[in-house]
Amino acid sequence: MSAVRTVLGDLPPAELGVCDAHDHLFFASPRLPGEELRSGSAARAELAAFRAVGGGAVVQWTPYGLGRRAADLPALARESGVHIVAATGLHQDVHYDERVLKELRGRLAEVFVAELTDGIGTSGVRAGLIKVAGGFHALDAHARWTMTAAAEAHHATGAPVAVHLELGTGALDVLDLLCGELGVEPHRVVLGHLNRSPDPVVHRQAARSGCYLAFDGPSRANHATDWRMPDAVRALADAGYGDRLLLGGDTTTASARSVNGGPGMPYLLRRVAPRLAAAVGEELVRGILTENPGRAFGVAWRRP
Template sequence: MTAAAEAHHATGATITVHLEMGTGALDVLDLLCGKSGVPPHRVVLGHLNRSPDLVVHRQAAEYGCYLAFDGPSLAHHATDWRMPEAVRALADAGFGDRVLLGADTTTAAARSVDGGPGMPCLLRRVRPRLAHAVGEELVERILTENPGRAFGTEWR
């Protein structure tokens, strides 16, 4: 984390954090944003779908970081069906602009159009379910505007 913070301070690049099982979000934010001085809007916390703790999600969003629900295409994850509820809770609390989606595609097969499940699943299966929960307008922003802000270049 210290090296990531130093790299951020040298480059301005966004720091993305792999939270194993979606836990430790607040500790990571205390370290990166508190101790190391990284602006919260330059931090993305990943795998929050794996820990459907809506209180922690909201507390992390209150920091100002981005929350990535980036594993919903893996059908064997028992928490995937809760992801729309978590996104709706964040949106209802005014944090829809802090949400990111992804497919955690770490293998070539998962990234391929004909492979599975990856991005095709995210767009064909997850997007409609999420749109049903929070509306198409917010889903469109989550897929376009939010990542643009999260990963956009900041000039000093």
């Protein structure tokens, strides 16, 4: 039976509710000095604000070594009434000290599997997805290493693989590697940040594989992609891929949190969803926020 693996246990997909399919409660990277998401009280307030506008679930894509604070997530889920899904996986190498990467050599897939089945560290919190990352229009050796380990962990557990696409690029290379060479089932792959590169041809080619396509995060002004996102979603829906689309907020900096004056998690439901509904209809948006995440992250879990 399919289940979404939340920090409070496995959940039937139909009970997930309105889902922010890609966001961060905790995140700390040397690439973003001074903008770390480390405050438990701020995370609690952000979840409360999200819940107040109708939010029911958040999928945290923060992977290994970037301040996940897995032990704090169950209490936050219970207090807020928002389901939380945690991640294992590994980001691009620029987010890590070389010492950390050396320690993972030869055992990366083993780490992923352990965090999916036994729990993250000593927290007992099991991850519900594997997050990895590509590069800008390419896959370097680090990306191939992490995706190979992710594929091995997927085959052992059934876990979905969520992919950060750098500025929305490289989607087809990722699918060629994960699904072509490494045998990951396409419907177990989520491609993130497609809103950052609104190429309708690539979007359709990726969707044709059977993967999920995530439009996640309000763009920076100079990217000029927010206003094009409804057209991209409409084009995919018109082509028959409306059941493969996801929406997320991807809050990665402290200043972006709503409690600090930024858009934060509530922005997804307060502004993005109504804007999208005006373009493609409320029924489709409702499905993208509720039904699609349950299918994308709901798994018939296997134990190796």
